[in-house]
Amino acid sequence: MGHKKEHWTSRVGFILASAxxxxxxxxxxxxxxxxxxxxxxxxxxxxxxFTLLIGLPMLISEYIIGRGSGKEAISAYKxxxxxxxxxxxxxxxxxxxxxxxxxxxxxxxxxLIYSVRSVLGKIIAEGADYSALFGSIxxxxxxxxxxxxxxxxxxxxxxxxxxxxxxxxxxKIMMPLLFIxxxxxxxxxxxxxxxxxxxxxxxxxxxxxxxxxxxxxxxxQSFFSLSVGFSCMVTYSSYLKRDVSLTSSAGSxxxxxxxxxFLAGLAIFPVVFALGFEPTEGPGLLFMVLxxxxxxxxxxxxxxxxFLVLLLFATLTSSFSLYEIIVAAITANGKLSxxxxxxxxxLVVFVAAIPSALTESVLFDxxxxxxTIFDATDYLVSNILLPLGGLLIALFIIHRADKSFVKExxxxxxxxxxxxxxxxxxxxxxxxxxVIIVVFLDTLGLTKWIFG
Numbered sequence: 001m002g003h004k005k006e007h008w009t010s011r012v013g014f015i016l017a018s019a020x021x022x023x024x025x026x027x028x029x030x031x032x033x034x035x036x037x038x039x040x041x042x043x044x045x046x047x048x049x050f051t052l053l054i055g056l057p058m059l060i061s062e063y064i065i066g067r068g069s070g071k072e073a074i075s076a077y078k079x080x081x082x083x084x085x086x087x088x089x090x091x092x093x094x095x096x097x098x099x100x101x102x103x104x105x106x107x108x109x110x111x112l113i114y115s116v117r118s119v120l121g122k123i124i125a126e127g128a129d130y131s132a133l134f135g136s137i138x139x140x141x142x143x144x145x146x147x148x149x150x151x152x153x154x155x156x157x158x159x160x161x162x163x164x165x166x167x168x169x170x171x172k173i174m175m176p177l178l179f180i181x182x183x184x185x186x187x188x189x190x191x192x193x194x195x196x197x198x199x200x201x202x203x204x205x206x207x208x209x210x211x212x213x214x215x216x217x218x219x220x221q222s223f224f225s226l227s228v229g230f231s232c233m234v235t236y237s238s239y240l241k242r243d244v245s246l247t248s249s250a251g252s253x254x255x256x257x258x259x260x261x262f263l264a265g266l267a268i269f270p271v272v273f274a275l276g277f278e279p280t281e282g283p284g285l286l287f288m289v290l291x292x293x294x295x296x297x298x299x300x301x302x303x304x305x306x307f308l309v310l311l312l313f314a315t316l317t318s319s320f321s322l323y324e325i326i327v328a329a330i331t332a333n334g335k336l337s338x339x340x341x342x343x344x345x346x347l348v349v350f351v352a353a354i355p356s357a358l359t360e361s362v363l364f365d366x367x368x369x370x371x372t373i374f375d376a377t378d379y380l381v382s383n384i385l386l387p388l389g390g391l392l393i394a395l396f397i398i399h400r401a402d403k404s405f406v407k408e409x410x411x412x413x414x415x416x417x418x419x420x421x422x423x424x425x426x427x428x429x430x431x432x433x434x435v436i437i438v439v440f441l442d443t444l445g446l447t448k449w450i451f452g
Contacts, residue, residue: 005070006163011244013168018059018236018249019256020171020317022227023178025107027260028311031221032268033285036278038217039209040201044265046215048258050222054435056254057427058228058390060410061397063246066237068409072328073231076238081400089392093231094329096385097322100230101349103356103377104322105155108315109147113137114287115312118305124295134287135360144357149350154316156346159323160339163239167320174313181310182260185267188303195270202265216442219435224382225257229390232321235328245414247424267307271297286311323349383443391436398429 008014035043069076074090081087114137117123123133137143158166189195227233237246268285271293272278290307294300327341336344355363359374368376397406410421 005239007239007241008168009164011249013164013172014236014240014244015249015252015256016171016175017167017317017320018227018233018253019260020175020314021232021236021321022225022253022257022318023175023260024227024314024318025104025111025311026221026225026318027257028264028314029286031225031261032264034217034221035202035265036269036272036285038211038214039206040269041203041205042207042210043214043218044202044261045205046210046218047222047225047261050219050435051225051254051258053222053427054219054432055222055226055228055257056250057424057432058223058393059226059233059250059253060246060424061393061428062228062231062233063237063240063250064397064406064409065231065393065401066234067240067242067244067246068405069234069238071238072235072332073325074329075332076231076234077396080402080405081396084400086392086396086400089389089396090231090234090329092385092389092392093229093234094326096230096381096389097232097325098349098352099377099385100381101319101322102352103374103381104315104319105148105151105349105353106144106356106374108151108312108319109144109149109357110138110287111308111312111315112151113143113147115305115308118301118308121301123291124301124304128291128295130288130291133291138360141358141361144361145354148353148357151316151319152346152350152353155319155323156342158316158320159327159346160342162338167324170320171317174317178310178313179260179263181306182263182267185303185307185310186263188297189267189270189274192270192274192297194274198269198271198273199266201273202269216439220439220443223390223436223439224386225261226254227318227321229386229393230322230325231389231393232325235325236321238328243413246409246412247414247420384440387436387440387443391433391440394428394433394436398425 008017031047035047065076065080066073069079071079072090073093074087077086077090114123123130158170160166161169190199223229240249268290272285272289275293275296277289277293291304294304294307297303323342323345326345327338330336330345331338331341355366356374356377359366359372363373366373371379407421410424411417
């Protein structure tokens with residue numbers, strides 16, 4: 001017996017959930033340090049342009065597939081392309097989401113540990129070695145496994161409650177708080193002496209600092225920043241009612257995504273510049289540089305705790321979408337309840353994540369093609385499966401999905417007209433696939449001969 005179809009209770013709930021899926025570690029952790037290493041303002045401007053020209057059309061495409069079919073990722077492709085190999089696009093999304101969770105949950109555990117420690121006042125200390133602190137946390141098997149377990153448990157609880165009572169309710173609480181916390185942090189950052197140097201670095205484009213590599217970074221960041229490529233948004237939009245405009249909803253999500261990146265830059269770069277740190281610190285910016293920076297300002301422990309809690313919220317809302325695509329797929333036949341599926345998937349994810357969690361401790365010497373288990377899984381997902389999934393979705397929506405069906409879904413319940421539809425179709429036909437291929441080749445190290 002099949003389960004009754006769930007729906008989002010409102011358009012706002014759907015937008016906040018979609019924004020929550022998109023706004024995660026990529027916006028708050030990766031975006032600032034990639035921007036810092038790629039020239040600042042010029043990179044941010046390119047990111048905005050590429051998000052609107054690449055990420056947004058991809059997001060609309062996933063919405064069309066999901067809402068149009070009314071099915072979760074795997075069943076959606078079965079319905080729209082019956083008896084074909086296109087069903088593997090959905091299966092790739094489920095497999096990719098599972099693999100992504102196997103290391104994303106580990107980082108989520110780190111963020112959880114840092115959040116708890118910061119709230120308890122146990123991070124910032126006079127003369128603290130923040131690099132050593134980070135190393136001690138990620139190299140402790142017990143600490144990392146406890147963090148992983150609690151992070152996984154939080155996901156299981158929310159997913160088990162369903163779409164309206166679980167994911168939507170959680171996002172309606174966490175997303176507004178995230179923006180409120182961010183604004184508080186931005187106000188504090190902008191009041192520091194020397195903060196304007198960081199603002200200028202972030203918002204004043206200096207195109208002389210752009211390189212071929214930073215342009216490709218901006219392309220990749222724009223594609224990955226809206227949580228497209230693994231059909232998570234196909235599953236989310238399958239719960240959407242037909243009186244909601246897909247194009248305006250997608251536009252709202254893209255706008256919130258860009259706004260979050262803007263806030264992240266304003267919260268971080270003024271602090272980094274005002275206190276004499278380098279904006280090019282890379283991944284260590286979050287766990288090592290920011291604690292040191294906040295430690296030098298009044299009430300720094302409070303503001304660091306605020307930042308880490310909002311990062312935890314963002315990490316959780318993104319992982320909800322990864323869990324949902326898997327849970328929705330295995331409950332589609334009605335044999336398992338949502339609660340049973342959430343518990344099973346949570347347990348399997350926890351077990352699968354243990355090798356990545358122990359990468360910096362007992363499994364330090366274990367490598368795959370010269371990479372640690374954590375890095376190898378990250379490389380497979382981010383550099384191969386995600387671009388491949390995005391390319392297949394782009395090809396599907398243009399070359400396999402029924403053209404009249406696609407057009408009807410695009411125009412339904414909204415103000416989008418023929419001109420906007422033709423522009424979207426043109427972007428999905430030419431620009432988006434070409435960009436994905438270029439980014440794909442770059443991640444494999446095959447574009448250096450183009451950019452030098």
